[in-house]
Amino acid sequence: MDRNLKIKIFCLDNMIWLILGVFILICSIFVPYFFNYKNIMNILYHSSFLGILVLAESLALMSGHFDLSIESTLAFAPGIGILIATKWFPEIHPIFSIIATLLVGAGIGLFNGVCIAKIKINPFLQTLSMLIILRGLVLFLIPFSISNLPEIFVFLGGSKLVMNIPTAIFVMFIIFFLFRFIFKRTRYGRIFIATGGNREASFIAGVDTERIIVSAFILSGTLAAMSGLLVAGRQNAVTNAMGTNWVLLTFAGAVLGGVSLSGGKGTIMGILGGTLFLGVVDNVLTLVGLSVFLVYATKGFLIFIAIVIDQYKTKFRREILQREILQREKLKDISIK
Amino acid sequence: MNDLRREFEAGKNDFLKNNTILRLENITKIYPGTVALYRVNLAIKKGEIHGIIGKNGAGKSTLVNIISGIIAPTEGNIYVKKRKYKSLSTNMAKKEGISIVTQTPQVIPDYSIVENLFYPNFMASRNGLINWNKINYEAKKLKDTLNFNISLESRMSDLPISQQQIVLMIKAFFLEDSQIVILDEVSTSFSKKDQIYLFKIIRKHKSEGKSIIYISHRADEILEICDQVTIFRDGEKVSTKNVLSLDKESISSLIVGNEKNKKKYLNKFTNSKNKKNFKQKILTVNNLRLNGYFKNISFELYKGEIIGVAGLMGSGRTEILKTICGVYQPHSGELKIGNKKIHIKNPSHALNKGIIYLPENRDKEGLISILSVRKNLNLSLLARNKKAKLINLKKEERLTEQLIKKMDIVVASPEQETNDLSGGNKQKVVLGRILASKPIIYLLDEPTKGLDIGAKKSILRIVKEDLSKLGGILITSPEIEDLMLICDRILVLFNGKIINTFIPEEYNEKDIYFSMQGSKH
Numbered sequence: 001m002d003r004n005l006k007i008k009i010f011c012l013d014n015m016i017w018l019i020l021g022v023f024i025l026i027c028s029i030f031v032p033y034f035f036n037y038k039n040i041m042n043i044l045y046h047s048s049f050l051g052i053l054v055l056a057e058s059l060a061l062m063s064g065h066f067d068l069s070i071e072s073t074l075a076f077a078p079g080i081g082i083l084i085a086t087k088w089f090p091e092i093h094p095i096f097s098i099i100a101t102l103l104v105g106a107g108i109g110l111f112n113g114v115c116i117a118k119i120k121i122n123p124f125l126q127t128l129s130m131l132i133i134l135r136g137l138v139l140f141l142i143p144f145s146i147s148n149l150p151e152i153f154v155f156l157g158g159s160k161l162v163m164n165i166p167t168a169i170f171v172m173f174i175i176f177f178l179f180r181f182i183f184k185r186t187r188y189g190r191i192f193i194a195t196g197g198n199r200e201a202s203f204i205a206g207v208d209t210e211r212i213i214v215s216a217f218i219l220s221g222t223l224a225a226m227s228g229l230l231v232a233g234r235q236n237a238v239t240n241a242m243g244t245n246w247v248l249l250t251f252a253g254a255v256l257g258g259v260s261l262s263g264g265k266g267t268i269m270g271i272l273g274g275t276l277f278l279g280v281v282d283n284v285l286t287l288v289g290l291s292v293f294l295v296y297a298t299k300g301f302l303i304f305i306a307i308v309i310d311q312y313k314t315k316f317r318r319e320i321l322q323r324e325i326l327q328r329e330k331l332k333d334i335s336i337k
Numbered sequence: 338m339n340d341l342r343r344e345f346e347a348g349k350n351d352f353l354k355n356n357t358i359l360r361l362e363n364i365t366k367i368y369p370g371t372v373a374l375y376r377v378n379l380a381i382k383k384g385e386i387h388g389i390i391g392k393n394g395a396g397k398s399t400l401v402n403i404i405s406g407i408i409a410p411t412e413g414n415i416y417v418k419k420r421k422y423k424s425l426s427t428n429m430a431k432k433e434g435i436s437i438v439t440q441t442p443q444v445i446p447d448y449s450i451v452e453n454l455f456y457p458n459f460m461a462s463r464n465g466l467i468n469w470n471k472i473n474y475e476a477k478k479l480k481d482t483l484n485f486n487i488s489l490e491s492r493m494s495d496l497p498i499s500q501q502q503i504v505l506m507i508k509a510f511f512l513e514d515s516q517i518v519i520l521d522e523v524s525t526s527f528s529k530k531d532q533i534y535l536f537k538i539i540r541k542h543k544s545e546g547k548s549i550i551y552i553s554h555r556a557d558e559i560l561e562i563c564d565q566v567t568i569f570r571d572g573e574k575v576s577t578k579n580v581l582s583l584d585k586e587s588i589s590s591l592i593v594g595n596e597k598n599k600k601k602y603l604n605k606f607t608n609s610k611n612k613k614n615f616k617q618k619i620l621t622v623n624n625l626r627l628n629g630y631f632k633n634i635s636f637e638l639y640k641g642e643i644i645g646v647a648g649l650m651g652s653g654r655t656e657i658l659k660t661i662c663g664v665y666q667p668h669s670g671e672l673k674i675g676n677k678k679i680h681i682k683n684p685s686h687a688l689n690k691g692i693i694y695l696p697e698n699r700d701k702e703g704l705i706s707i708l709s710v711r712k713n714l715n716l717s718l719l720a721r722n723k724k725a726k727l728i729n730l731k732k733e734e735r736l737t738e739q740l741i742k743k744m745d746i747v748v749a750s751p752e753q754e755t756n757d758l759s760g761g762n763k764q765k766v767v768l769g770r771i772l773a774s775k776p777i778i779y780l781l782d783e784p785t786k787g788l789d790i791g792a793k794k795s796i797l798r799i800v801k802e803d804l805s806k807l808g809g810i811l812i813t814s815p816e817i818e819d820l821m822l823i824c825d826r827i828l829v830l831f832n833g834k835i836i837n838t839f840i841p842e843e844y845n846e847k848d849i850y851f852s853m854q855g856s857k858h
Contacts, residue, residue: 009752185728187719194716197705204664204702205770206688206720264707318757324749325757 005324012317015309016257016273020280027284034287041165047279048172049157049231053246054253054275055179055268056223061254063216064196064263065116065123069108069130070224070250074243076134077104077225078232079142085150094150098229105225106218108134113217117210131247138240147237157233168230175223180268192216197264252299253278256306278302356383357416358548359404359435359517364413366399371789373399374410377574379567381517386539386549388563388580390556391592392850393815395569397552401521404550405437406430434516436509438523442501446494451476453493454508479511483538499531506535510542518542519550524558525651536562554649556588556854570594589851593817615639615825618675619809620692620778622661625670630656631833634670638778638809643800645820646813648830649853654813655697657830658780661811662687662694674778688721691777691808695767695784699760703767706756710748711737713755713766717774740769743803745795761792768799777808784812785819797823817846817853831855 011018028035053070060067081101085094112130115121159167183189195202195212203209232238257274259266281302285295359381366374374396381387391397402408404415409424416422417433425433444453452459454476459467476489485507493501502523509518520539524532539549539562553559559566560580568575568591575591620638625631631653638644648654660667663681672679674690681687684694696702705713714737719728737751744765748758755766764784771779781800785793801823804810814820820827821844829837829852837852 005749009750185730187722187726187728190712190719190728191716194705194708194712197707198701201696201702201705202716202720204662204684204694204696205717206685206693206774207716208683208685208720260707264705318754321749321753322757325747325753328747328749 005320008320009317012313013267014269014273015313016270016277020273020277023277023280027280031284031287034284039283039287041169043276043279043283044169044172045166046282047275048166048168049227049234050246050249050253050278051172051272051275052175052223052227052230053243054250054257054278055176055271056220056227057247057250058254058257058259058266058271059179059216059223060123060220061259061261062193062196062263062266063213064199065213065216066127066251066261067112067217067220068124068127068247069112069134070220071243071245071247072131072134072138073105073108073221073224074228074231074246075138075238075240076228077101077108077221078228078238078242079138079146079240080104081225081229082146082149082153082232082238083141085153086146094152097150097153101225101229102222105221105223105228107221109218109221110214112221113214116217117213135244142238142240145237145239149232149236149238153229154233154236157230158236159233168234171226171230175226176268176272183268188215193264195264249278249299252303252306255303255310258310274306357381358383358418360416361400361404362414362416364400364403364410364415366396366403366408367411372572374403374572377413379574379577381548381550382565383516383548384543384546385565386543386551386563388559388566389550389552389569390554390559390566390588391569392817394571395592396572397569398521399572400569401437401519401550401552404430404517405435405519434514435519436513436515436517437519437521438502438505438509440522440525442498442505444493444501444505446492448493449490450487450493450496450504451489453504454479454512479507483507483511483541497526499527503531503535503538506538510538510547515547517548517550519552521552522554522650524553524555532558556585556592559588560585568592585854585856586851589854590847593847593850615642620661621673623671623673625657625660625672626668627653627656627660627665628668631830633834636828636835638811640777640809641805642826643805643810643812643824645824645827646811646830647817647820647827647849647853648813652830652853653833654830655782658694658782658811658813661778662692662780664694685720688717688774688776689723692780693717693771693774693776693778694780695771695782697782697786697813699763699767699786704755704763707754709752710741710746710755710758710766711751714740714751714769714773717770721774721776736773740773744769744772744799761788761796764788764792764796765799768796772799772803772807775807779804779808779810779812781810781812783814785814785816793819817849821846821849829853 033039053074056070057067078101081097081104084100085092085097108130112126115126116123155167156171157168161167161170183193191202191207192212194205195207195209199209228242231242253274254266254271255261255274256277257266257271259271278299281298282295285298286292290298357380361377361379364374364377365372377396377400389397389400399408403410404425406425406427406429414421414423415425417425417435422429445456448456451472455472460472460475461467479485480489487496487500493504496504506518506520506523509515524535527535542549551559551563560583563580565577566580566583566588567577568588570592575594617640618637619640622637623635625634634657636644646654646657656665659665661672661681663683663686672681674692679690681690681692687693700706705716711733715733734751740746741748741751746762746765746769748762755763758766768784784796784800788796797819800810800812812820812824825841827839827844827849828835829839829849831853832855836855839849
């Protein structure tokens with residue numbers, strides 16, 4: 001394959017980053033107060049909460065399913081964690097509240113995964129019921145909010161490190177790079193994506209597909225709990241409304257990042273790009289003083305654009321590769337003659 | 338103009354004389370690279386059951402698709418009653434009274450039987466209202482006259498496939514007023530009881546002066562129900578004969594044809610074959626049974642051996658392979674790998690023990706079509722190496738390139754989605770994936786299905802020269818020649834039982850085909 005073709009393919013596969021770059025460039029020139037250190041940190045900080053949730057949703061999508069319950073898990077898991085540390089077992093070390101939060105998230109994922117992969121409940125209905133159940137429980141357990149959280153509990157979401165960079169940004173990047181590594185370099189990541197692409201074929205090829213799907217939901221739940229931990233840290237409180245209506249935005253981020261709703265498609269860097277793009281758009285539209293409701297509508301419009309672009313991108317990619325194949329076959333014929 | 342008129346008159350006379358209801362004249366269908374049908378002439382008379390028989394790829398389905406209007410012929414004319422057509426559309430075929438019932442029934446699963454019977458018109462009045470009383474009454478009447486013993490209210494999806502097909506046939510025979518009904522290998526999944534009922538309603542339909550085109554693999558069925566039989570071979574009509582002049586053996590030899598030409602092709606491949614001694618037993622199958630599909634299956638597979646499994650559609654060949662690799666759980670019987678008894682839980686477990694299955698349906702079960710060639714090629718290898726947590730990308734790239742070269746896969750880049758490859762290249766990717774995982778027992782289910790001659794030959798060569806060095810192979814194919822080319826032994830399946838075994842000295846396409854029809858020597 002010649003270099004030209006390689007570059008073309010590379011650009012197509014990383015289109016969201018190109019779009020993001022161009023968009024940032026335009027905004028830096030035309031939008032005042034956009035391109036400065038404080039604002040960029042602000043965008044990254046706000047993207048970190050949603051970003052981890054987008055990753056949670058993307059994992060479920062890439063495994064060929066989806067998870068509506070993550071936005072309730074986002075409130076429920078830290079809720080239980082903090083109740084353990086402050087009310088139920090006040091004498092326990094506060095670090096356990098963090099561990100409990102993540103375990104609760106994993107537990108919810110495990111339950112979803114087992115019901116979907118083994119009992120074969122439709123993922124929409126399964127996670128929809130969890131979405132409602134968990135939100136109801138949160139509203140019951142935490143009538144309004146719990147504030148004055150232990151210091152260690154708010155460290156990840158509320159503190160700042162070197163150069164005034166919020167810890168949450170590091171957390172987001174660490175998680176994304178960890179998953180990038182998993183999907184690029186590990187056996188698990190590879191058979192995960194294959195299962196999402198075609199469950200039947202992967203099963204026959206010798207993959208333990210049930211286990212993969214359960215693990216996808218466990219990861220999704222754990223990441224949602226992690227996101228909840230950061231959100232609680234940011235506001236120094238666990239409220240019962242945390243994460244409401246976020247799940248639809250996670251679909252937006254995932255689709256912008258090139259994840260397919262039918263599974264098996266998507267890259268971690270793409271997902272990160274999609275999330276950051278959502279964050280930048282949100283920030284810019286607020287800076288220019290657009291009504292919040294129009295900002296919301298714009299995000300919806302972005303999903304639509306993303307899908308249309310994706311269609312054309314796939315077609316174009318296919319065409320240039322097909323042309324290459326034809327050329328090769330011709331060359332082969334000539335060499336035979 | 339005059340020519341046309343004369344032709345029309347001639348056609349008319351012809352119809353009047355012979356009572357012909359459908360006539361095909363010089364029908365040819367050319368696909369890029371292959372001729373599916375060549376100059377076929379065929380006449381179907383009123384009140385006749387006309388059987389069509391031939392091997393896979395003989396042109397039966399193409400013919401059926403042309404008559405029912407699904408595809409257009411490249412050349413030739415179709416006469417229905419008095420009208421001449423260059424090609425039919427499905428709508429026109431329907432209007433002319435031609436209906437078709439296929440092997441996979443086209444039903445609406447959540448409708449009741451009554452609703453399926455009267456779909457899509459529901460005998461509605463002009464304003465679109467449905468009179469359910471009338472429909473139920475008609476359905477009841479039909480049920481009583483036909484002795485049809487299934488509750489009319491039950492949902493279509495609750496019925497087994499065979500009964501769904503019977504419902505569709507009743508609809509085509511008695512409700513749609515079809516003059517010609519094409520039955521395209523409908524009886525593959527039928528039990529004896531279903532078949533008796535089917536033949537009963539076919540005869541009733543015939544007694545009303547209507548015609549049936551009956552396509553089948555099975556000579557015994559054709560001999561029992563048909564009046565005339567047309568035999569196809571390699572896209573050409575061999576002959577049309579009265580059924581009374583035929584028996585199973587003469588039909589088999591007409592289907593298979595002259596063997597002389599094929600022997601040459603065979604020798605090219607097999608001259609390297611020296612008498613082999615197989616010593617190391619790697620798989621023992623003992624009395625394996627899967628209810629409804631097969632029973633009493635016993636055989637042994639040795640290292641380096643290639644066993645062919647020949648059988649008609651529905652004989653259980655796919656199910657046997659799928660059971661050995663753990664997709665289905667057998668109801669009784671045992672498997673031994675080497676000398677160790679083993680219970681295979683699922684394909685993942687099978688792969689661990691060195692058994693891998695190449696599925697018949699490569700797009701649905703063989704490939705992850707949205708993933709790249711590289712990821713597909715390495716999937717089984719990764720699934721097998723549970724201990725290796727990390728992928729060595731350099732090594733993987735090297736292996737991928739080796740496989741692409743060895744299997745001669747034409748791709749633009751290893752990163753290309755397998756979706757966009759041609760059929761032959763897709764199959765090579767699946768085969769490459771299997772080869773890369775280095776199992777010892779290969780279960781290959783129709784690896785040459787739907788491939789052109791070039792791709793077919795190279796796949797067979799890979800099986801013969803590469804796979805057989807690594808272990809034992811069980812292979813099925815719709816084409817007996819393919820099996821004769823590479824197999825050390827051919828087992829013949831009929832109705833889920835092994836009824837015959839052939840060794841290379843006895844290889845003879847006619848005999849094997851005859852045996853597949855259910856006759857022991």
